Amino acid sequence: MSELSEHNHDRLIEEVSGEMPDDDMLYDLAELFHIFGDSTRIKILYALFESEMCVCAIAQLLNMNQSAISHQLRILKQSKLVGCRREGKTIYYHLSDDHVKTIINQGMQHINE
Amino acid sequence: MSELSEHNHDRLIEEVSGEMPDDDMLYDLAELFHIFGDSTRIKILYALFESEMCVCAIAQLLNMNQSAISHQLRILKQSKLVGCRREGKTIYYHLSDDHVKTIINQGMQHINE
DNA sequence: CTTTCATATGAATAACTGTTCATATGATAA
C-alpha cells in the first residue's frame, strides 16, 4: 500500500469514526432489533396490531403453549414494546406505541422486493 | 368464562388469524431483523452509511480482528444487505440499498424517546 | 516462482436463547 493511500485509509477511518453513534446507543439499537428477530415475537406483535389480546388467545392463535407465550411476552414487556392491563383473572396485552408498527412495516416493505 | 365471552374470544382469534401474513413471510421478517440484532453487524452497517470500506478498515474502525469482520460481512452479504467490489487485493463493501438506512434510522428514532 | 498483503473459511468453543415441563401465584367463584 502506497503512503498516499495509507494516509487516505487512516483518514477515512477517522472520519467514519467521527460519524458513528456512541457504542451504548449502537448496542441498544442492536438489542431492539434483536427483540424483533424471533418469529414468535414477531407473530405476537403482529397479532397485537389488530387488537389487545389475552395470553391464552395469543397461544391459541399461534398454536403454541401458554408458557412459551408468557415467556416471550415478558421479554416484549421488559423492552417496553407491549403493555398490559388486568381484568379479573385475564391479562390483556397491547402494543405500547405505533413505532412498533412502523418498524415492522418498514421491514415488511424490504422483504417484498 | 361465560358463553358469550367465549364466543367473542374465538371470534377474535379467527378475525386476527385472518389478518396475519403467511408464516413464511413472518419467518423471513424475523430473519431480517435477526441480522440487525447484533451490535457488530449494526456497527458495520452504520460505518457503511458514510462510504464503502475495505475489510481491514472496518476491522480497524471497530477494533476487532479481521476474521470476525469477515464472518459478519459474509452474513450481511448473504442477506443482500451489503455488496462488494474487488480492486486488486482489496475488497470494498457497501450498503446494497437505502432500505437499510431507513430501517436503522427508524430503530434509532425509537431508541431516542 | 516466491513473497507479501488482503480476505475468506473451517473447526472449536463459550455464551446465549427458545421451548417445555412442573409448579407457583393470584384472582374469582362456590
Add this chain to the structure above:
DNA sequence: TTATCATATGAACAGTTATTCATATGAAAG
C-alpha cells in the same frame, strides 16, 4: 376455605451463534 381458571416463573435441555485461531485462497509485486 377450597377449587378452578389465567398467567407467571424457574430449571433444564437442545439448538444456535459470535468470536478466535489456524490456515487457505487469491492477487499483486519482486
